[in-house]
Amino acid sequence: MSPYGRSAINISVRVWSSMACVFVCLAVLVVRLWYLQIEQGAFFRDKSENNRLRTLYIPAARGLILDRNGEVLVRNRPSFNVELVAEDSPDPKQTVQDLALLVGEDPALLQERLTKIGKRRRFEPKLLLRDVSRDVVAQISAQRHRLPGVTISVVPARDYPYGESSAHVLGYIREVSGEQLKSQAFSGYMLGDLVGQYGIESDLERYLRGERGTQEVVVNAFGNKIGEAFRSPDQPGSNVTLTIDRRSQMAADEALQGHKGAVVLMDLSNGDILALASSPRYHPGVFTSELAKGVWAALIDPKENRLSNRALQGVFPPGSVFKIFVAAAALSEGVVTPKEKIRCPGYLKFGKRSFKCHKHSGHGPVNLFEAIVQSCDVYFYTVGQRLGVDRIHHYAADLFGFGEKTGLVDDDEKEGTIPSTAWKEAYFKNPEDKKWYPGETLPVSIGQGAVATTPIQVAHSLAAVLNGGRLVKPRLVKKIVAGDGRVLESAPDQAQVQRTADIDPAILAQLKDAMVGVVEDKRGTGHRAALPKEFGIGVGGKTGTAQVASRESGIKDEDHAWFAGFAPADQPRVVVVALVENGGHGGVVAAPIARKVLAAYFRVPDEIEAAPKPKQRPAKSPKPVVAPATVAAQGRATGEG
Numbered sequence: 001m002s003p004y005g006r007s008a009i010n011i012s013v014r015v016w017s018s019m020a021c022v023f024v025c026l027a028v029l030v031v032r033l034w035y036l037q038i039e040q041g042a043f044f045r046d047k048s049e050n051n052r053l054r055t056l057y058i059p060a061a062r063g064l065i066l067d068r069n070g071e072v073l074v075r076n077r078p079s080f081n082v083e084l085v086a087e088d089s090p091d092p093k094q095t096v097q098d099l100a101l102l103v104g105e106d107p108a109l110l111q112e113r114l115t116k117i118g119k120r121r122r123f124e125p126k127l128l129l130r131d132v133s134r135d136v137v138a139q140i141s142a143q144r145h146r147l148p149g150v151t152i153s154v155v156p157a158r159d160y161p162y163g164e165s166s167a168h169v170l171g172y173i174r175e176v177s178g179e180q181l182k183s184q185a186f187s188g189y190m191l192g193d194l195v196g197q198y199g200i201e202s203d204l205e206r207y208l209r210g211e212r213g214t215q216e217v218v219v220n221a222f223g224n225k226i227g228e229a230f231r232s233p234d235q236p237g238s239n240v241t242l243t244i245d246r247r248s249q250m251a252a253d254e255a256l257q258g259h260k261g262a263v264v265l266m267d268l269s270n271g272d273i274l275a276l277a278s279s280p281r282y283h284p285g286v287f288t289s290e291l292a293k294g295v296w297a298a299l300i301d302p303k304e305n306r307l308s309n310r311a312l313q314g315v316f317p318p319g320s321v322f323k324i325f326v327a328a329a330a331l332s333e334g335v336v337t338p339k340e341k342i343r344c345p346g347y348l349k350f351g352k353r354s355f356k357c358h359k360h361s362g363h364g365p366v367n368l369f370e371a372i373v374q375s376c377d378v379y380f381y382t383v384g385q386r387l388g389v390d391r392i393h394h395y396a397a398d399l400f401g402f403g404e405k406t407g408l409v410d411d412d413e414k415e416g417t418i419p420s421t422a423w424k425e426a427y428f429k430n431p432e433d434k435k436w437y438p439g440e441t442l443p444v445s446i447g448q449g450a451v452a453t454t455p456i457q458v459a460h461s462l463a464a465v466l467n468g469g470r471l472v473k474p475r476l477v478k479k480i481v482a483g484d485g486r487v488l489e490s491a492p493d494q495a496q497v498q499r500t501a502d503i504d505p506a507i508l509a510q511l512k513d514a515m516v517g518v519v520e521d522k523r524g525t526g527h528r529a530a531l532p533k534e535f536g537i538g539v540g541g542k543t544g545t546a547q548v549a550s551r552e553s554g555i556k557d558e559d560h561a562w563f564a565g566f567a568p569a570d571q572p573r574v575v576v577v578a579l580v581e582n583g584g585h586g587g588v589v590a591a592p593i594a595r596k597v598l599a600a601y602f603r604v605p606d607e608i609e610a611a612p613k614p615k616q617r618p619a620k621s622p623k624p625v626v627a628p629a630t631v632a633a634q635g636r637a638t639g640e641g
Helices: 003-039 041-052 092-103 107-116 134-142 178-182 199-203 246-255 293-299 319-333 368-374 377-387 389-399 421-427 438-444 455-466 505-520 586-601
Strands: 053-058 072-084 126-132 150-159 172-175 194-198 213-219 225-232 239-242 261-267 273-279 342-344 347-350 353-356 364-366 470-472 477-481 487-490 497-500 540-549 556-567 574-580
Touching: 072 092, 072 134, 092 107, 092 126, 092 134, 107 126, 126 134, 134 150, 172 199, 194 199, 246 261, 246 273, 246 586, 261 455, 261 586, 273 586, 319 368, 319 377, 319 389, 319 455, 319 505, 319 540, 319 556, 319 586, 342 377, 347 377, 347 438, 353 377, 353 438, 364 368, 368 377, 368 505, 377 389, 377 438, 389 421, 389 438, 455 470, 455 505, 455 556, 455 574, 505 540, 505 556, 540 586, 556 586, 574 586
Parallel strands: none
Antiparallel strands: 053 213, 072 126, 072 150, 172 194, 213 225, 239 477, 261 273, 261 574, 342 364, 347 353, 470 497, 477 487, 540 556, 556 574
């Protein structure tokens, strides 16, 4: 073969080899393009869109909470949250470290929050700091170039124009917990959402929360917003109007300052709660941002128990306030007449024991009116002995509602205890302890022994005495109004009567007259509850001083001070109950608190000296008294009214 032929063949082989290589490369490119465009097209399209479009959630403003006159008790304010979009940061851990150093936070704490947030969608912001100050916002904004992925969001936060006032009624909101998110009741909530955790904020969460909105925003390569693609507006929550009268509520809060105790002011005709105060209080605003360990420790300190609503959850012996209901039983059962006089020498001898009256020299012969006015213990020891514990239980529990929840709230209220022979048999395990002894009835007849109740129960039951025996369900919510003005719920004009005690109206009138005497009679124990005479608003009521023994040591503590009253005296409109835990004498400490609340409600000046602070005196060591588990502090066998 000629050299020319061999050369042509070599060239042809090289050409074909080159063409084959080009074909293979083209085939690979085609296959790759097919894979990217067809097989993985949806994936990369979604990824591209996620880098360009971000879905932001717009928190809804919670509904306002107002008092009965339309004054705002809880409103909203703008707050700033610091968030991190981890996908926009080359090194999220380093970014969090830099952020912590910039704003003075613990880097380890922020890293822990970042890792605890849990699974979220790509490019979804992760909350690092809630409700930061404007200074922190300025610091972060000035250093944005050093904090890739860090964003500031503006969200509504709760604001309390009257500070701690009404705290136990209003409650507070806090971030939804992991446990709550697992329950059906919190379906639709997300990590980071703020929900009502206590009080009205919790009870009416479904109305107050509103509906979150969504926003599709267009971002550039740096994650900065450059436009908006779509918006679904948020729907604000409904406004809630309470039955609370702000002026009366603030007067109750101020009157309790420095005390542990509670105040209840109730419209006896329809059950509207006009004031519901508990002390010590807390500021609901502390829950809107990160809660420091020291703050939380102070809130749960068992000595202060600030989070407990003593008006509903505090269970105490009522002392001589209970005598009103024992008197109703005694007159109804005919074991005593209004005019019958019982001699009080200062004690009642029963078996081997002497049950003392608070007035050691005795009251002498007293009838029903005088016994209530002067709060004579011996008189009520005697009629209680005649009645027996089961008849006392029947009138107090079955007719007047003691020992059961009033129905004001769903879960937080305590029931208390009204003893009976059946109660003791069921309560105690030791057969020897199950029998009821006649001597145990005597302390019960003056509201001590195993008797335990809450301030709201006392108001509830006293209202029934003044309402002709009608036990009216108390209520806190007047109406709920949606953002568009629709009334979703409204309290009926008529009171909800739970039951009516079948008691002679003449007996109830006698009890009312005696309670007016407690305040207006010169011998009365409650004259410090009287309003200035020039305004013509008479006050009636009953004082109570319940002696208590510490459950831990059995050593006698300072007495609990009570006053349960009403006004005006001639045509009662409201019932007021004041309790001061370990405060001393009811007529000295609790009665002035009740007067201040009544003065605020009736808009009359109160120029009388404020109630004294609790006294500290050396404790004596009487014989300890066994208390049931439901009783916060066990009443002893004697006590002044």
